[in-house]
Structures are given as C-alpha cells and as structure tokens.
Amino acid sequence: DLRELLAGTLNIGVTYSFSPILTETLLDFMKLYPGVKLNIFYKPMAELMDMLVEREVDFVLAFKPKEPLACVESHSLFQNFLTVVVNSNHPLASKQKVTLAELSEYDLALPARGLQARNYFDAVIAPKGIDMRVRIELNEVNILLKLISCSSLATVLAEATTHNVRGVKAVPLDIPANEMTGCVHTLRDSYHKRSMCEFLKMLSESAAIRERVNAWL
CATH class of the missing domain: 3.40.190.10 (Periplasmic binding protein-like II)
Known part of the structure; x- marks a missing residue:
C-alpha cells in the first residue's frame, strides 16, 4: 500500500x-x-x-x-433529486416538473423495493394514498433504463442515474424537500x-x- x-x-x-x-x-x-x-x-x-x-x-x-x-x-x-424518467418522446418529457397526480396517469416500471430511489419514492407516496399504475419492478437499473428508452413506460430514479444515458429525459418530481x-x-x-x-x-x-x-x- x-x-x-x-x-x-x-x-x-x-x-x-x-x-x-x-x-x-x-x-x-x-x-x-x-x-x-x-x-x-x-x-x-x-x-x-x-x-x-x-x-x-x-x-x-x-x-x-x-x-x-x-x-x-x-x-x-x-x-441530487428524485426524477421521473421517460423516453424523449413521452408526454411528460416536455414538462419542467411532474406532480404525483400527473405521474399516476401513466404505467410505471419501477426499481425494485429496497433500492434507494424506490425507498424515497415509497416514503413520499405512502402518506398521500395515491395509487400508482406499477406494471413492472426491476432490480437492474441499466435494463430498466433501456426499457424506458424504448417504451411509453415511466420510472422514478435519482437524476444522477441517467448520466450519459441516451434516449431518456429526467424531469424533477414536484414534491417537497426533493433532495x-x-x-x-x-x-x-x-x-x-x-x-x-x-x-x-x-x-x-x-x-x-x-x-x-x-x-x-
């Protein structure tokens, strides 16, 4: 050493x-x-x-x-902050921020429970009682991002997760104390x-x- x-x-x-x-x-x-x-x-x-x-x-x-x-x-x-990640042509891609109500209108592919972004997200939505349309859960973020880039699904990840990832857009989630x-x-x-x-x-x-x-x- x-x-x-x-x-x-x-x-x-x-x-x-x-x-x-x-x-x-x-x-x-x-x-x-x-x-x-x-x-x-x-x-x-x-x-x-x-x-x-x-x-x-x-x-x-x-x-x-x-x-x-x-x-x-x-x-x-x-x-960093929690973001909604979608492909570049998704309706949410043009927004400055995405509310939980807006997110609830779309099918989601989320990181598996236990991963940090998922823990943060669950902690945010639990007291609000908002039902999310979760279609898929994955514990492999690279595959998750690939899925997002070629589908109409949305996910929730830290902004840093999308560094140098092509074909996706990370839009800040409009929630209090998003840090x-x-x-x-x-x-x-x-x-x-x-x-x-x-x-x-x-x-x-x-x-x-x-x-x-x-x-x-």
Missing part, C-alpha cells in the same frame, strides 16, 4: 444509482494505476453497508440513508488505503460529479 500505488486491491461497493457516474473514474484510475486490482460490488445499499461493516469493501458509494449507522461516516459528494445527497461512506476511525484516497479524489474531480454539483448550484 505504501509503494506508490503500484499494487494492491481496492474493494468498492456501489449502489445501482451510482453506476453511470462511476465509469469515467474507473477507466482513468485503471490507466494511471494498472497494478491495483479493482473489485466492484453492485448491490442494494443495505447489503453494501453490511459489507462495509464486515470490511469486505473499503468504501461505499450511495445516497445518504434515512437512518445512518453509528459506525459509518458519510462524506457528501453532491446534491438526495450522494455520499462516500467509510467506516469511522478506520485506516484508509492510499489507493482509496486517490480514487475518491479522482471521482470528486470527475466531469460526472462536477455536472451534478453545477446543476444543483
């Missing part, structure tokens, strides 16, 4: 929402540090946090949880590998993260 990042292993936990904004940093890091092996785990946040506590991953990239763990530190990367904080989660008072520090530095300076920061400002 002390030999100029020439060797070693870096274990990264990533929620599905973070997948699109990670690619740039992965490719750049691999070019700069070919001796470091990267193990990437894509799982729901609850599973990734268990892996972090068990030291099976060095850090987790995910949105800030509603109920943080005492042993985990969450460092903010960017602010999701993208974070790096690490174990409190734990040793941080040099490769981890360099990877996170590169990620924070990446175009994908800068776009999220600038969009929020």
Whole structure:
C-alpha cells in the first residue's frame, strides 16, 4: 500500500444509482494505476453497508440513508433529486416538473423495493394514498433504463442515474424537500488505503460529479 500505488486491491461497493457516474473514474484510475486490482460490488445499499461493516469493501458509494449507522461516516459528494424518467418522446418529457397526480396517469416500471430511489419514492407516496399504475419492478437499473428508452413506460430514479444515458429525459418530481445527497461512506476511525484516497479524489474531480454539483448550484 505504501509503494506508490503500484499494487494492491481496492474493494468498492456501489449502489445501482451510482453506476453511470462511476465509469469515467474507473477507466482513468485503471490507466494511471494498472497494478491495483479493482473489485466492484453492485448491490442494494443495505447489503453494501453490511459489507462495509464486515470490511469486505473499503468504501461505499450511495445516497445518504434515512437512518445512518453509528459506525459509518458519510462524506457528501453532491446534491441530487428524485426524477421521473421517460423516453424523449413521452408526454411528460416536455414538462419542467411532474406532480404525483400527473405521474399516476401513466404505467410505471419501477426499481425494485429496497433500492434507494424506490425507498424515497415509497416514503413520499405512502402518506398521500395515491395509487400508482406499477406494471413492472426491476432490480437492474441499466435494463430498466433501456426499457424506458424504448417504451411509453415511466420510472422514478435519482437524476444522477441517467448520466450519459441516451434516449431518456429526467424531469424533477414536484414534491417537497426533493433532495438526495450522494455520499462516500467509510467506516469511522478506520485506516484508509492510499489507493482509496486517490480514487475518491479522482471521482470528486470527475466531469460526472462536477455536472451534478453545477446543476444543483
């Protein structure tokens, strides 16, 4: 770990929402540090946090949880928001914002229960008693976005999930306090590998993260 990042292993936990904004940093890091092996785990946040506590991953990239763990530190990367994602020709694609009432008029393909965007969405609609026309639930976001791009279905995802995805439009969901904080989660008072520090530095300076920061400002 002390030999100029020439060797070693870096274990990264990533929620599905973070997948699109990670690619740039992965490719750049691999070019700069070919001796470091990267193990990437894509799982729901609850599973990734268990892996972090068990030291099976060095850090987790995910949105800030509603109920943080005492042993985990969450460092903010960017602010994001929940969006309605549709194909570019969908009637909702031309709107500035989409209300829950408007969304209830369309068939939905939603991320599976347990995924962060779905957790946020369920928490929003539960007290309002609005019935949504859920036709499909998927736990694979890339397939979900592909389905949206070639159908009249709508879905609900964090805006960051659509980074560099062609054929879809993300429209902010018109709900109060529509904020999701993208974070790096690490174990409190734990040793941080040099490769981890360099990877996170590169990620924070990446175009994908800068776009999220600038969009929020």
